Structures are given as structure tokens and as C-alpha cells.
Amino acid sequence: MAFIENKSGDILYMTSSDLSVTHAFTTRLGGVSGGIFKSLNLGQNTGDEPACVRRNYELLGSALGIDTAGFVFTRQVHGTNIRHVSKKDMLPVFSPVPYEADGLITAEKDVPLVIFSADCVPILLYDPAGCAIGAVHAGWRGTVRNIAGKAVEEMVRELGSYPHDIRAAIGPCISVCCYETDGDVADAVNRVLGRDASGYVIPRGKKYHTDLKGINCLLLMRAGLKPENISVSPECTSCSSGKYWSHRVTNGKRGSQASLIMMKGSMH
Numbered sequence: 001m002a003f004i005e006n007k008s009g010d011i012l013y014m015t016s017s018d019l020s021v022t023h024a025f026t027t028r029l030g031g032v033s034g035g036i037f038k039s040l041n042l043g044q045n046t047g048d049e050p051a052c053v054r055r056n057y058e059l060l061g062s063a064l065g066i067d068t069a070g071f072v073f074t075r076q077v078h079g080t081n082i083r084h085v086s087k088k089d090m091l092p093v094f095s096p097v098p099y100e101a102d103g104l105i106t107a108e109k110d111v112p113l114v115i116f117s118a119d120c121v122p123i124l125l126y127d128p129a130g131c132a133i134g135a136v137h138a139g140w141r142g143t144v145r146n147i148a149g150k151a152v153e154e155m156v157r158e159l160g161s162y163p164h165d166i167r168a169a170i171g172p173c174i175s176v177c178c179y180e181t182d183g184d185v186a187d188a189v190n191r192v193l194g195r196d197a198s199g200y201v202i203p204r205g206k207k208y209h210t211d212l213k214g215i216n217c218l219l220l221m222r223a224g225l226k227p228e229n230i231s232v233s234p235e236c237t238s239c240s241s242g243k244y245w246s247h248r249v250t251n252g253k254r255g256s257q258a259s260l261i262m263m264k265g266s267m268h
């Protein structure tokens, strides 16, 4: 259960050896965008040149061997809505998305789910037995409201998955080394984890260091996933801000990483 660095042309992206399905956690390396978006910006609301962003999607599509005519995107709002999507929700890059959700699930093949992050926790889910996938964006607000567990619940309820079949990969995000927070985050973690919280919120002076990866991992286990089916990227977007965009390091002047997952149909 390791995270692997993949290179295709100039594009660099990460995958988890635990997910035997087409997927990627992108880095900021290998695209064509310039300036603060240099270079593999996949965010569509950042102010980057649309032609560059489209080209970046084409580069990612050819790296993964997928069509770039349509993707399922979502307007992320740090909520806990999980949307069950299908081919009908696929849109070209730069189309307005008519709904808000921070998680996407589907059982359809050839439907690429995409979420964005630049410090927040990207989580990709794959049920190889039930043939279902999910993509989740978990900032601290989504994390403490258990969006990870909710995504698993929705895969069970909507798609017939069993939690013990589901594989999860928690991608590169800001890690406990750099994620300094105030007491409000610590309080919220205490509320969701109870006495388990202590290992995940470390007091340091008047601040706290919060382990969002660890909390999401625990919440996935509470939702019924087996520990051995969860892989966690060791990388921190803030420590590795040359490789990944970090919202904190850039003060929000940045592009976006994408996390993408898709089950390929039989014709591929």
C-alpha cells in the first residue's frame, strides 16, 4: 500500500497501489500554465487562461488514457453533500456545475469523478466487488462533519457496496507537521472523535496541530473499512509546496490539484 509517482510526458501525478482502478492525484508539475498557475493547474475558477487549463486536462487525459470531452465536477462548499452521479452529469471543462456537493459517487463506467484541493484532504474510494467509486473533498469542516464516513454510507445505500470491500486512498494534503489551527478546530475534532481525539490534535503553545489525514483514516475505519484497505499519502502539500499547491503557503494565490477516479468500460 504505497503511493507511487507516475510520469507521463512532463506530467507528474501520484497513484495508490491499493486502488486497482484508473485514478490520479495530480501535482503542480508538467502542465502549460504560467505565473502563479505554473504549471499543471486544473482549477477552473482561479483566473488562469482557459486555453492553458484545457490543455492541462488534455495532458492528464492522455496520461491516464481517458477521453477529456466530459468530467463530473462539483461546486465544493465545505459541506457534506454526497451526490450520486451518472453520465448525464458529465460536462466539458469550464461548464457551470448546477449543484453543490463535496463528494461524488457512481457505479457507472467511463464516468470520471473530479474533486479539487490545495491543502484540503482528497479521498478516493473504490469498491472492486460492487464496482463503485467515490471522490471526496474534506477540509477541516468536512472532516469533522464526517464527510468520509458519509460517502461510504452513500456507497452502501445508493450503490449496494459493503464497507469491507471498499478501498480508500487519502491523497497529498496539509499534514500534522504544518496544519496549525486554533481551538475551534480542536473543539470540533473532540466533538466528532470523543476520547479518540487526543492523538490527532496536538497542543503547541496556544495553537494546535491537527492531523486531518489520521482523522479521516479513523472515520473511514469507523465506517467499516478495513485498516489494510486504506492507504495514506505521506506527503504534505505545505512541506512540498514546490510539488503541490498549498493554499496556506501561497496565501490563496494558486492553482488547484485535481483528484480523479474512473472505472474504464470494456472497450478500453
Ligand SMILES: [Zn+2]
Residues within 6 Å of the ligand: 174, 175, 176, 177, 178, 179, 236, 237, 238, 239, 240
Ligand atoms: Zn508539512
